[in-house]
Amino acid sequence: MKKFSLLLVLLAAMLVIAACGSDDSSEGSGSGEGSSEEKTYKVGIDTTYPPFEFEEGGEYTGIDIDLINAISESQGFAIEFEPMDFGGIIPALQANQLDVAIAGMSITDERKKVVDFSDPYFDAGLSLVVSKDNTDITSLEDLEGKTVAVKSGTTGSKFAMDNESKYGYTVSQFEDSPSMFQEVSNGNADVLLEDYPVIAYAISESGLDLKTVGERLTGDQYGIAVLKGENADLLEKINTGLQELRDSGEYDEILNKYIAE
Known part of the structure; x- marks a missing residue:
């Protein structure tokens, strides 16, 4: 009988120790999460x-x-x-x-x-760009009989050449962007094609007398x-x-x- 009672006491003690260990482990885990370093x-x-x-x-x-x-x-x-x-x-x-x-x-x-x-x-994608006071052009359908300025070797140039006969405009090629921008500002060309973020930033930073119009022509x-x-x-x-x-x-x-x- 004494042996049985002693066994019960030992079992109870083991349960208490196990419970305490479980609590300590849980607290340790929570503490670790709270102290994790920023990745x-x-x-x-x-x-x-x-x-x-x-x-x-x-x-x-x-x-x-x-x-x-x-x-x-x-x-x-x-x-x-x-x-x-x-x-x-x-x-x-x-x-x-x-x-x-x-x-x-x-x-x-x-x-x-x-x-x-x-x-x-x-x-991103290509945009139509006209002078600030231009109210006639808002889409490719408005380009019949117009002059479209593009920079040689660009995606804008390729797009313009590929669609020239479809929309009935004339393409004018330039070697650099400033010349192309100036051509439209001066009224020697009606519109230019340029990648949207590039022209938008140029307008913002350089105060160009230009604006983008219509929907973007490509959908990157x-x-x-x-x-x-x-x-x-x-x-x-x-x-x-x-x-x-x-x-x-x-x-x-x-x-x-x-x-x-």
Whole structure:
């Protein structure tokens, strides 16, 4: 009987010790979560692409820079910029030298084979550009009999040449953008074709007597990229942060800082 009573006492003591150990373990886990350090991600950028990414006064700036900074702040992670040539960014992701890429990168099926993209954050593409006082041209259908200025060797030039007979305009080629801009400002050409973010930034920064009109003619969209099949949690945070910026109006504030419609 005494042996049985002693056994009961020992069993009770073991249960108490086990319960205490369980509580200690739980408290330890909670403490560990609270003291976790902020994760830092390496972000690949191309600083030769204003207004999205460029260097000014020794600091990185632009739409992409402001967006990823705001997203990282709202989602509680740190970032470290890694500037490089655009062509090296995806290979750097594949080599695990980068965690994220934001570089005015168009979302394409080919790139989707090696990276996962965020939700689109910018609609790029070609735009029609006319003088500020022009009210006659708002679409390609208005170009019959008009003169269209383009820069040689660009996507705008190719688009204009491919559609010249369809819309009945005449193409005038220029070797540089300033000459093309001036041709429309002076009234020697009726309209020019240029990539939307490039011309919008030029209008904003240089005070050109021009404006964009109508819908964009091509539909490229930019996305933030991570290596395919990796960093799913990070990609979710990026999408969440991007949506929060849109909802709060900060997204529009960032775009308006660099681009004038």
